[in-house]
Amino acid sequence: MAVAKAARVSPSTVSRSFNHPGLVSPATRKRITRAVEKLGYIRNRAAQSMHGRRNATIGLIVPTIDHAIFAEVIQSFSDSIDRAGFTLLIASHSYDLDREYAMMRKLMEHRVDGIALVGFEHSDASLRLLEQQGTPAMALWNYAPDSLLPCVGADNREAGRIAADHLLGFGHRDIGLVFPRPDGNDRASARLWGARDRLSAAGVPLIADWQWEASYSIAQAKQVAQDLLRRAHRPTALLCGNDVIAQGVIYGAQSCGLRVPEDISVIGIGDFKGSAEMEPGLTTIRIPARSIGEIAGERFTDLITGASEDHFRICCPLECIVRGTARPL
């Protein structure tokens, strides 16, 4: 900080004038400010963090950035922590829990003030690492009343149930399920279990032949739909693990000459950007990504700065958005 010492004060005073402006006289403060501007000084957060001081940096590890729903939550989380003066360090692991561990280490090398993860399913090593390093952590996107980590998210099991309910309410009994692979993805598996629960409870048999797998890609879902809809005996409704799959399924149906919802009903989960504007609009269970990101950012920065203490667990409400892709039998 020899630089701003050109204001003829000691480094200590410069530091104070940044962090506790009240402690330095207006005159010197002005002199420092002028020197800072003149020299184009930018303070060094790295050097700060060496004193156990905060870095003003939060690490976020997501399965992938390149997916509508995560993009939305990343954006709002980023905006939210930005308001509290924090910057986002981001890493993705492509649904690979070992890579998640590696990313966590990487973020820790940068001494982030906290790490936000997606969901509850993490390797033991990761959890141990967090514990051992004492890094504040939270889970985004999922909610559970008894979660180990503080969390802000929705109840995915409930989402599956609501979707199933909606279809059942319309009198559907022949319901097919199209979901992403459940391993390493507790969102998908919770939704799947929720849906199955509700269907079983209603006495609807789960036909093994009507359970399909599609990853998070429109193309693959479209393919799956094309395969399944060409069969002789097909469901009257399709419950999809997320809106991307639902969109793919609808395109697949259309390309087979089937009309949605006249020939087949489709319901998604998520309410991603664009789902409302489709023709017909996608009936889906809305997961409020924007507010999840925003609330998570607020709560997490509060927790980090010590503004609040508690182990928060916040459940963001789901909503069944009735549009045009599902209709009564």
Next chain:
Amino acid sequence: MAVAKAARVSPSTVSRSFNHPGLVSPATRKRITRAVEKLGYIRNRAAQSMHGRRNATIGLIVPTIDHAIFAEVIQSFSDSIDRAGFTLLIASHSYDLDREYAMMRKLMEHRVDGIALVGFEHSDASLRLLEQQGTPAMALWNYAPDSLLPCVGADNREAGRIAADHLLGFGHRDIGLVFPRPDGNDRASARLWGARDRLSAAGVPLIADWQWEASYSIAQAKQVAQDLLRRAHRPTALLCGNDVIAQGVIYGAQSCGLRVPEDISVIGIGDFKGSAEMEPGLTTIRIPARSIGEIAGERFTDLITGASEDHFRICCPLECIVRGTARPL
């Protein structure tokens, strides 16, 4: 580093064993490694960076994360620099150049090793700041043969031209243009100029009434399309500034009872995720987001580590993807 000194060596040796493993004998190296594992030591990148040493951190400033096309390029850029051992610090400015400047300062406080920006349009203050701080910088997404910053991207003007060409080649003369606001967004404005150039060159008059503005949102584009298509005299083809707008426009047309491409042709720019799978598939100009991000990451890390010196300017080729939404008159 008193911690790993439990391996009975000096801090210097530990540091060397991390950064120049060749300089320390295999025996001690092993001893150090064991101690590191036992104590769960994670090295402190912040402390490194205080020696003018690199941070292994790259800052990326995008207009928004929450947009298919940026999400894709962010993802591939992130993966690419990750391979070189770097981590991504991300910030977004919502198409506000003053906020971009603020974000740049924020990233500089963290002493990032380099800053990647989207496009060429930046405030003078931002450019001056980069210059003054000597931070390596690059432009993502755009290409220009004479760009100030090193760049990896596509020629957006050319994209507009190709799109116009495709429509002209199909015999269309009554062509409407739907674009995002061009200010602070040189991608959009370059495309718009490219398209207009080509249309003028072909002797097609630009009807003021057929130039519409829609931001990057399906909903708004849908609205615009609904308004314009209800008029008596309407174009036979719509050239859209990007695929999101094109998608919105198509939904808008469908909701007005018009069929695409029978009643109206639509062409987009970008080839975003999902454009291929629509029904009908969206005819568009493909901008190779994945390879832009990947190449940019490679070149930029090379430049930062000093592996290569040159002021790179890389033009990624565009491609006209002919699908089903545009057809000959």
Next chain:
DNA sequence: GGATTTTATGAAAACATTTGCATTACTATT
């Protein structure tokens, strides 16, 4: 107007790491 409190500032230690220089202990070379 001296004693006491308050306010403003500086000096120095601390943080975790890197690096140039010095040192020690070997290994070749003659």
Next chain:
DNA sequence: AATAGTAATGCAAATGTTTTCATAAAATCC
């Protein structure tokens, strides 16, 4: 066997900032 050369390590200084403690100056009190 002596010399030069090399390999492995340590010492100490340096990095930019914060913080504790000390000091100096000014303001307040009776």
